[in-house]
Every structure is written in C-alpha cells, then in structure tokens.
Amino acid sequence: MVNNEWDDILYWENYKPCYEMLQELERKYGGDPANYDSWHREHYAYYKQTIPNKEEFIRRFEYYELHGKPHWIEGHHRTMNELTREELLDSFRHVTKENGAFHVEVSEKARQGWAAQHLAPYAEKVCSATSEEHKIMEMTVGCGVGTNAIVRSMTDKMFYAGVDIDFICAKNADAIGRYYGKNAIGICASLWNLPFSDHLFDVVCSHFGFDECREIPTILKEAVRVLKPGGRFVSVFRHNIWLRRHEIFEDYDIGESGALELMRKARLYTDFEQFDVLAGEAGLVKIDYIPFENWYLVEYRKEK
Numbered sequence: 074m075v076n077n078e079w080d081d082i083l084y085w086e087n088y089k090p091c092y093e094m095l096q097e098l099e100r101k102y103g104g105d106p107a108n109y110d111s112w113h114r115e116h117y118a119y120y121k122q123t124i125p126n127k128e129e130f131i132r133r134f135e136y137y138e139l140h141g142k143p144h145w146i147e148g149h150h151r152t153m154n155e156l157t158r159e160e161l162l163d164s165f166r167h168v169t170k171e172n173g174a175f176h177v178e179v180s181e182k183a184r185q186g187w188a189a190q191h192l193a194p195y196a197e198k199v200c201s202a203t204s205e206e207h208k209i210m211e212m213t214v215g216c217g218v219g220t221n222a223i224v225r226s227m228t229d230k231m232f233y234a235g236v237d238i239d240f241i242c243a244k245n246a247d248a249i250g251r252y253y254g255k256n257a258i259g260i261c262a263s264l265w266n267l268p269f270s271d272h273l274f275d276v277v278c279s280h281f282g283f284d285e286c287r288e289i290p291t292i293l294k295e296a297v298r299v300l301k302p303g304g305r306f307v308s309v310f311r312h313n314i315w316l317r318r319h320e321i322f323e324d325y326d327i328g329e330s331g332a333l334e335l336m337r338k339a340r341l342y343t344d345f346e347q348f349d350v351l352a353g354e355a356g357l358v359k360i361d362y363i364p365f366e367n368w369y370l371v372e373y374r375k376e377k
C-alpha cells in the first residue's frame with residue numbers, strides 16, 4: 074500500500090492525469106471509510122501502471138529535485154479556497170466544544186500512553202514564557218495531539234496559533250482552544266508562505282509535523298522569519314523516516330540508504346543529522362536534544 078502524499082513529487086512533471094484519477098476515486102469511494110481499501114488498491118494500481126519500474130521511479134525523483142517547488146498541487150488536503158458552501162457550513166461543527174472534547178479525549182490517551190515521555194517536556198519547553206504575552210505558533214495541527222498538550226498547559230496570558238494546510242485540521246485547534254477556554258486559534262495556511270509578519274512569535278513548534286511535509290528548507294526559512302530574535306524552535310521528530318515511508322521504496326526495490334538519499338534530494342525530512350544541518354543554515358542554534366526510543370525532542374534558538 075502507498076500513501077497519496079507522494080503524488081506531488083512523483084507526478085510533478087505532469088499532474089493532470091493523476092488529478093483526474095484522484096477525482097474519479099473520490100467520486101467512486103469518497104467519504105465512506107468502508108471503501109478505504111478499494112480506494113488504496115486502485116491508487117496503487119495507478120502507480121504501478123504509470124511508474125512501471127525502478128528507473129522511472131528514480132527519474133521522477135530526480136526531476137522533482139531539479140524542478141519541484143514549495144507549492145501545493147493537490148492531495149487529500151482541503152485548503153480554504155477549495156471549500157464548498159456545504160463544507161463551510163459543515164465545518165462549524167468542527168469548532169464546537171464537543172469536537173474539542175473528542176480531540177482532547179484522543180490526545181489525552183496519547184499524552185498518558187504512548188506519548189507520555191515526550192509530550193510533557195514538549196509542552197513545558199513550548200510554554201516556558203520569556204515575555205509577558207507569550208506567543209506560540211504550532212506548525213501542523215493535524216488531529217491535535219501536540220496542540221492539546223500545549224493548550225492545556227497555557228496560562229491565560231498566552232496566545233496560540235496553530236497552522237495547517239487542511240482547513241478541518243486547522244479547525245481542530247479552535248475546538249481544543251474552546252474546550253479549555255484558552256486563547257487558541259487555528260489558521261488554514263501553508264507553511265511555505267505563512268500569513269504572519271516578521272518577528273511575531275516567541276516560540277514556533279511542531280509535533281511530528283515535519284515528517285509529513287515537503288520542502289523542509291522553505292518551511293524552516295518561514296519558521297525563522299516569524300520568530301522573534303532570540304525566539305525558540307521546539308519540535309518532535311522520528312529518528313528516521315524509513316519506517317514510515319518504506320513501502321513505496323520497497324515496491325521499487327530500493328533499500329533504506331537509497332531511499333534516504335532520494336528523500337534528501339527531494340528536500341524531505343529524513344533524520345536528525347540532516348535536519349540539524351538545515352536548521353543551522355536557516356539561522357538556528359541548537360540548545361537541547363532529548364532522544365527517546367523511536368523519536369527525539371529538539372530545541373533551537375534563533376540568533377539575535
């Protein structure tokens with residue numbers, strides 16, 4: 074099985090047929106989780122039909138390396154300007170206290186279960202205030218596990234803005250903020266072009282977000298731009314992305330080291346070694362690194 078987050082890279086050269094295929098799958102299977110397997114099977118068949126061998130797979134990565142851009146083509150994510158009237162009306166149920174309660178429940182299970190070790194220091198670092206009106210920006214809200222850990226720890230004087238390119242994911246931050254009665258909002262925007270002025274935030278953070286994003290150097294540049302001088306960048310990452318992304322590479326007979334090399338070329342996150350170099354190039358200085366079994370928490374400071 075493959076995940077359609079690869080489409081932007083593999084079909085960058087000519088996206089239209091891939092887009093039409095996705096539209097067709099949406100018409101046939103969209104909206105019903107019972108059809109998830111059929112959706113994936115047909116999507117996978119499309120990969121095998123249009124990218125028949127390893128050489129073609131690698132050629133597409135090389136094309137992306139040279140011509141790819143930090144720009145959203147399409148995918149399963151719904152941006153603001155794609156919303157229909159019905160979806161907009163439906164989205165109001167995503168900002169309710171009830172939806173907040175749902176996401177808090179799921180996130181609390183994580184905070185007290187698999188994420189117990191790292192979420193406490195993550196939230197502590199993010200909420201450690203250096204100014205009277207501590208302003209936090211979280212990159213990638215997703216389903217809100219990181220958001221919940223932060224927002225529940227915030228004092229009433231703190232402000233949180235969570236950014237996600239997916240409108241509904243961004244709204245999860247509104248719902249969690251409403252649940253706790255804190256100053257938290259979700260903003261639907263791309264991390265490649267943040268809708269904030271320079272030097273606005275005390276902390277920029279992310280919880281397993283970079284592992285799913287394209288164009289890491291551009292995202293880092295934006296993170297540094299919106300941070301105050303001396304502001305901090307706090308993030309949780311997997312040690313190595315191979316376990317999450319191995320399936321498509323194995324399908325094309327490419328092992329771990331070959332896959333990591335291709336991903337670096339395509340400016341995707343691979344591991345701490347690579348991220349640390351990119352962070353240094355963007356103007357961040359490492360101040361802490363805490364390893365856990367499968368992931369790590371890292372903290373940087375923006376040079377003054």
Ligand SMILES: C[S@@+](CC[C@H](N)C(=O)[O-])C[C@H]1O[C@@H](n2cnc3c(N)ncnc32)[C@H](O)[C@@H]1O
Pocket residue numbers: 150212213214215216217218219220236237238239242262263264265279280281282285286287
């Ligand atoms: C794995 S989830 C993040 C997990 C989340 N932080 C949590 O703790 O539950 C990744 C999110 O990144 C978002 N994303 C991917 N690329 C993005 C981009 N360029 N700009 C903004 N959000 C993006 C996706 O929409 C998705 O919601």
